Amino acid sequence: MINLKNIKVISFDADDTLWQNEKLFRKTECDFCKLMAHYIEPTKALKILWNMEVKNIPCYGYGIKAFVLDMLEAALKISKGKMTAAETKQIINLGKKLIKSPIVLFEGAENTLKKLSKKYKIIVTTKGDLLEQENKVYRSGLIKYLRHIEVMSEKNKTSYVRLIKELNIKPKEFLMVGNSVKSDILPVLALGANAVFIPSQFTWFYEDGDASKIPSKNFMKLEKISQLIKML
Amino acid sequence: MINLKNIKVISFDADDTLWQNEKLFRKTECDFCKLMAHYIEPTKALKILWNMEVKNIPCYGYGIKAFVLDMLEAALKISKGKMTAAETKQIINLGKKLIKSPIVLFEGAENTLKKLSKKYKIIVTTKGDLLEQENKVYRSGLIKYLRHIEVMSEKNKTSYVRLIKELNIKPKEFLMVGNSVKSDILPVLALGANAVFIPSQFTWFYEDGDASKIPSKNFMKLEKISQLIKML
Numbered sequence: 461m462i463n464l465k466n467i468k469v470i471s472f473d474a475d476d477t478l479w480q481n482e483k484l485f486r487k488t489e490c491d492f493c494k495l496m497a498h499y500i501e502p503t504k505a506l507k508i509l510w511n512m513e514v515k516n517i518p519c520y521g522y523g524i525k526a527f528v529l530d531m532l533e534a535a536l537k538i539s540k541g542k543m544t545a546a547e548t549k550q551i552i553n554l555g556k557k558l559i560k561s562p563i564v565l566f567e568g569a570e571n572t573l574k575k576l577s578k579k580y581k582i583i584v585t586t587k588g589d590l591l592e593q594e595n596k597v598y599r600s601g602l603i604k605y606l607r608h609i610e611v612m613s614e615k616n617k618t619s620y621v622r623l624i625k626e627l628n629i630k631p632k633e634f635l636m637v638g639n640s641v642k643s644d645i646l647p648v649l650a651l652g653a654n655a656v657f658i659p660s661q662f663t664w665f666y667e668d669g670d671a672s673k674i675p676s677k678n679f680m681k682l683e684k685i686s687q688l689i690k691m692l
Numbered sequence: 693m694i695n696l697k698n699i700k701v702i703s704f705d706a707d708d709t710l711w712q713n714e715k716l717f718r719k720t721e722c723d724f725c726k727l728m729a730h731y732i733e734p735t736k737a738l739k740i741l742w743n744m745e746v747k748n749i750p751c752y753g754y755g756i757k758a759f760v761l762d763m764l765e766a767a768l769k770i771s772k773g774k775m776t777a778a779e780t781k782q783i784i785n786l787g788k789k790l791i792k793s794p795i796v797l798f799e800g801a802e803n804t805l806k807k808l809s810k811k812y813k814i815i816v817t818t819k820g821d822l823l824e825q826e827n828k829v830y831r832s833g834l835i836k837y838l839r840h841i842e843v844m845s846e847k848n849k850t851s852y853v854r855l856i857k858e859l860n861i862k863p864k865e866f867l868m869v870g871n872s873v874k875s876d877i878l879p880v881l882a883l884g885a886n887a888v889f890i891p892s893q894f895t896w897f898y899e900d901g902d903a904s905k906i907p908s909k910n911f912m913k914l915e916k917i918s919q920l921i922k923m924l
Contacts, residue, residue: 525757525761529784536784541778542777543780545771545774548768548777555761590821590822590843590844591752592753594845
């Protein structure tokens with residue numbers, strides 16, 4: 461349970477909490493596997509790509525540019541160094557298409573932010589590529605409800621401690637809402653702040669986590685973002 | 693002239709103000725031109741690469757990952773679609789090498805931050821890729837003198853206004869130190885804050901600007917970072 465009367469700042473994760481994101485990456489993965497189909501079968505291509513993504517996180521971090529470089533390196537491996545210039549170009553274009561994808565808000569996201577912004581300070585806390593994430597927030601049309609956009613290189617306890625310090629509040633006054641157990645829930649609970657988990661239809665394999673064993677202190681699970689209005 | 697007794701926060705640009713950066717990019721550009729030498733002469737290759745960089749800024753922003761994707765797209769153009777997989781791989785490796793380059797501090801940078809941090813709140817304000825810039829600050833060994841790292845997607849007036857608001861100070865209490873007229877000096881002076889320009893040996897063509905016509909109000913030019921100690 462969450463002690464609601466303490467809450468001053470509500471922080472929303474962005475991708476797959478406010479709008480669709482992972483679905484677009486899945487579509488791009490499919491396109492990549494099709495492009496590689498004359499070298500290798502799709503499930504094997506996907507496995508090589510996923511391994512490349514994890515391997516390159518310390519070097520590239522998160523976001524679409526990293527993902528494009530991962531696809532290129534995976535294609536070099538899959539094609540055993542036979543990848544054509546046309547394939548290199550197609551992979552670069554998959555990335556540009558992904559960067560320019562329209563933002564599809566989840567049902568109820570805008571109304572929820574609108575209502576909650578009348579009573580609470582609302583911010584967005586997201587991970588990944590700075591320009592990419594800022595652009596998505598601007599293009600989402602939600603900026604008018606937000607008091608701050610925080611883009612972190614990693615959503616870990618250290619990053620949240622710094623954010624809460626900068627917000628000049630106590631951990632118990634902070635509520636994080638997100639779809640990733642690993643990035644939005646566990647580090648926030650670990651420092652005594654509050655977290656609401658809203659699972660999304662698609663979650664990146666790297667962010668998957670088991671929410672069933674999380675103790676209920678400072679924690680709740682909801683099905684839809686609009687349920688926050690009733691709760692708060 | 694700068695009214696020094698007002699200053700509370702000194703903000704340093706990172707690349708080419710605290711440490712060498714552009715020199716490494718120049719070296720990588722040379723390596724790229726060598727790689728392309730069997731298609732086209734180096735000056736022409738460089739021009740195509742520079743045009744590609746500027747064209748892609750709205751899509752990719754700044755930083756090494758963007759630069760690698762620019763090199764790949766430039767190579768596709770230079771080779772007229774004949775680029776080999778080996779060349780794609782070599783370009784990706786040029787990027788990884790650049791990401792892992794050791795940080796070479798400018799002479800006097802550490803001592804200057806050390807001394808000034810006893811009297812002022814010192815922060816770093818930089819532009820570009822979030823993970824990349826944070827990693828450079830951590831690897832520089834300068835983090836112990838810093839109270840905040842601000843990575844902006846663009847160093848414009850809007851970004852500085854937000855930063856000064858978050859620092860909870862007045863513009864006249866803020867001093868920015870940097871090597872780019874366009875990013876470190878003009879937007880800062882435009883909002884009534886102070887700026888010190890320290891030209892560096894190498895400046896990215898995109899950041900070049902004429903400092904000779906800047907009025908002296910709130911502004912100074914120094915030759916070396918260590919001169920700040922005497923001044924402040």
